[in-house]
Amino acid sequence: MDRRIVILGFMACGKTTVASELARQLECDFTDLDAFITQRCGRSPAEIIQQDGEDSFRELETLALRDVLQQNDARVIALGGGTWTVPANRTLTGLHDCMTVWLDAPFDLCWQRITESNETVRPLAPDHAKALGRYEARRAAYALAEHRIVISASDDQETISSQIVPLC
Numbered sequence: 597m598d599r600r601i602v603i604l605g606f607m608a609c610g611k612t613t614v615a616s617e618l619a620r621q622l623e624c625d626f627t628d629l630d631a632f633i634t635q636r637c638g639r640s641p642a643e644i645i646q647q648d649g650e651d652s653f654r655e656l657e658t659l660a661l662r663d664v665l666q667q668n669d670a671r672v673i674a675l676g677g678g679t680w681t682v683p684a685n686r687t688l689t690g691l692h693d694c695m696t697v698w699l700d701a702p703f704d705l706c707w708q709r710i711t712e713s714n715e716t717v718r719p720l721a722p723d724h725a726k727a728l729g730r731y732e733a734r735r736a737a738y739a740l741a742e743h744r745i746v747i748s749a750s751d752d753q754e755t756i757s758s759q760i761v762p763l764c
């Protein structure tokens with residue numbers, strides 16, 4: 597199999613839509629880690645965080661990432677917004693020699709999209725100050741990705757994916 601591609605970045609930066617479009621352009625399968633967790637657990641990441649707490653969710657998330665990488669049936673993988681900030685998860689993608697791509701979207705764009713979505717979807721971004729705090733705290737970890745794609749509000753998923761294809 598060709599090298600797998602892991603798409604990462606802050607909540608609402610466009611990971612799932614870009615990963616889906618990238619898989620279309622590369623004619624391969626893609627897996628969304630949040631959707632995988634939802635299917636496996638019968639609860640969404642947001643529900644798990646609200647009911648069991650973030651630490652419990654992170655444990656499930658690492659197990660899910662390990663299994664997605666071992667199953668080896670999707671070339672493109674979209675992470676959740678916090679997945680890449682956990683060192684064990686970065687180790688896992690490294691062990692599987694994944695190419696990692698950070699979608700670096702400005703905070704204002706992420707926040708606008710977060711507020712447009714259902715407020716129960718992202719319990720870790722309940723208000724502007726908390727979301728901004730997480731955004732800033734995570735940037736150093738996101739910057740450890742192999743590639744960084746700078747996103748602006750006018751970029752659609754086709755444009756963004758077309759920048760990733762030549763890296764693959």
Ligand code: S3P
Pocket residue numbers: 605606607608611630641642645675676677678679717718719720
């Ligand atoms: C999280 C982001 C969510 C989801 C969970 C935790 C985070 O995914 O994995 O709610 O810590 O940033 P999205 O980035 O798709 O919103």
